[in-house]
Amino acid sequence: MNRILATASAEFAIAFRNRWVLIAVVMMVLFSMVLSAAGSAPSGALGADRLSVTVASLTSLAVYLVPLVALLMSFDAIAGEVERGTLPLLLTYPISRAEVLLGKLMAHLAILSLAVAAGYGVAAVAAIAVDENAASGLPSLWRLMWSSVLLGATFLGVGYAISALSRRPSGAAGLAIGLWLVMIVLFDLGLLAAVVADDGGVFTTQVFPYALLANPADAFRLFNLAASEATAAAAGVSGAATSIPVWQSLTSIVVWPVLALILAVAAFRKVTP
Amino acid sequence: MTPTLTLKQLTKTYAGVRALSEVSLRVAPGERVALLGHNGAGKSTLMKIILGLIPHDGGEVVVTGAAPGSATARGNTAYLPENVAFHPALTGVEQIRYYLSLRGENPSQAMALLERVGLHGAAKRRIGTYSKGMRQRVGLAQALIGKPKLLVLDEPTSGLDPVSRRDFYSLLDGLAADGASILLSSHALTEVEARTDRIVILSKGQLVAEGSLAELRRQAALPVTLHVIARDLAAVQAALPDAVLTDGALVLTCSQEAKLAVLTRITGLGDAVADIEVLPPSLEDMYSHFSRRDGQ
Numbered sequence: 001m002n003r004i005l006a007t008a009s010a011e012f013a014i015a016f017r018n019r020w021v022l023i024a025v026v027m028m029v030l031f032s033m034v035l036s037a038a039g040s041a042p043s044g045a046l047g048a049d050r051l052s053v054t055v056a057s058l059t060s061l062a063v064y065l066v067p068l069v070a071l072l073m074s075f076d077a078i079a080g081e082v083e084r085g086t087l088p089l090l091l092t093y094p095i096s097r098a099e100v101l102l103g104k105l106m107a108h109l110a111i112l113s114l115a116v117a118a119g120y121g122v123a124a125v126a127a128i129a130v131d132e133n134a135a136s137g138l139p140s141l142w143r144l145m146w147s148s149v150l151l152g153a154t155f156l157g158v159g160y161a162i163s164a165l166s167r168r169p170s171g172a173a174g175l176a177i178g179l180w181l182v183m184i185v186l187f188d189l190g191l192l193a194a195v196v197a198d199d200g201g202v203f204t205t206q207v208f209p210y211a212l213l214a215n216p217a218d219a220f221r222l223f224n225l226a227a228s229e230a231t232a233a234a235a236g237v238s239g240a241a242t243s244i245p246v247w248q249s250l251t252s253i254v255v256w257p258v259l260a261l262i263l264a265v266a267a268f269r270k271v272t273p
Numbered sequence: 274m275t276p277t278l279t280l281k282q283l284t285k286t287y288a289g290v291r292a293l294s295e296v297s298l299r300v301a302p303g304e305r306v307a308l309l310g311h312n313g314a315g316k317s318t319l320m321k322i323i324l325g326l327i328p329h330d331g332g333e334v335v336v337t338g339a340a341p342g343s344a345t346a347r348g349n350t351a352y353l354p355e356n357v358a359f360h361p362a363l364t365g366v367e368q369i370r371y372y373l374s375l376r377g378e379n380p381s382q383a384m385a386l387l388e389r390v391g392l393h394g395a396a397k398r399r400i401g402t403y404s405k406g407m408r409q410r411v412g413l414a415q416a417l418i419g420k421p422k423l424l425v426l427d428e429p430t431s432g433l434d435p436v437s438r439r440d441f442y443s444l445l446d447g448l449a450a451d452g453a454s455i456l457l458s459s460h461a462l463t464e465v466e467a468r469t470d471r472i473v474i475l476s477k478g479q480l481v482a483e484g485s486l487a488e489l490r491r492q493a494a495l496p497v498t499l500h501v502i503a504r505d506l507a508a509v510q511a512a513l514p515d516a517v518l519t520d521g522a523l524v525l526t527c528s529q530e531a532k533l534a535v536l537t538r539i540t541g542l543g544d545a546v547a548d549i550e551v552l553p554p555s556l557e558d559m560y561s562h563f564s565r566r567d568g569q
Contacts, residue, residue, distance in 0.1 A: 003374065003375050005374075006371055006374030006375060006380075010360075010367065010371040013362070013363060013367060014360055014362045014363060084358050085356065085358040086358050088321070088324075088326055088352075088354050089352060089354050089358075089415075091326060092324045092326065092347060092350065093347065093375040094344055094348045094375065094376065272326070273321075273327075
């Protein structure tokens, strides 16, 4: 445990010096502020409190931003060590590869939590400032926060796996961006196209819900929208959100980080320094 | 005494090419062994196998009574890689604190360790601003953590100036006196000559010679070179017809056994000789002798 903590604190110092802490926090705060400013118009008509509406828009933001920040922080984790030549020495120390990854994960998750808390916190303060009923949306904000951290953990793990597999930072960066595009953007577009083409057939009823659950980003969106009272305020998969039970999307967002970490450790074990 | 490191018939093949071929070696506690060889002779491969970084195909490796790369072996072994690198964003003291924690030692020793390698002045600067020599010192400081039983040092003095090299070797002497075994590779043959107990020469993955410097000298039986400065050149040249005049000195070579007889002959010339210099075969000569012999 000590070794994991020591690794985490060294990684945190590195991320702090490289401005990653600042970049992550500023990015989340900035986007949250823009969203709460832009989302102020329709709130009255929906009958929901301001914060719940903000949470619905923050969910759509988090789906894009959290995986991106996580991948940006993690793609260099192992490939960078290989390129700098720091890996052989580290691996002669009495620390296992899984412990190295857990240490990095701990530091990166701390940064991500900080960014998420700061960003959502700003949005919450803005919502509560203009609507006294907004406090009733606090539970959904809390849910969004911890599920965002879990979503981040998934993409951190996947990022480490990519980093170990490609062994060069430039290759890892390309793969990370490609993966982000596929899982966050193209996956949904593909599903949408398939649903349209299928026109209510077997795919839409049998395959589509599981396809959504299989993608951690979609499961995250489903979970937060299904649990939120302001479903109507969000576009996209909101229809599907009602047909898939919450426990299923919850299982997906809890199991994914574990799977991703196992994948990362397996990939890291294959790296010969 | 149980050896700290035992290699038996160690073999390693990379994609059909033999990187190491049946290398056997024992290093006792307190012993300093120098590993010599050209680039590609298998020095780094040998070290990486001992450290458990890469697997081996045949033979046996025992590191402080355990398998290479096992928790016990890693806990007892310190490593200094060739061209050691660290994260440029960390300071020297942060990096050493991290390594101390990994070895279960108190991180507050970091400053004292950096002082031991003469780096305390720059300890709070980022490693990214360090020179190569300074990075090498950080590498040295981390290798001193927690009284390792075996130190594996790959080209440890590269990037160090002569004074630092001397300090470095006296550090090693202290460690060896405390019972640590040291296996180091070097290109600087002259410094290895004075500072190690035993020399091992690797060539194309094979151990071609092993022993103390005196033993290797005997084995190689290389000729001794004599430089004779003459006062009366004609007289000396007449007495030593084999000698060749180079840069004002008459240079001749003879076998180790014939050395005394030749010297007697030269001193017999009396005042005609101004000075004599006897040059035993250098480690460089022996090194190329053993490497070449294997190549043929």
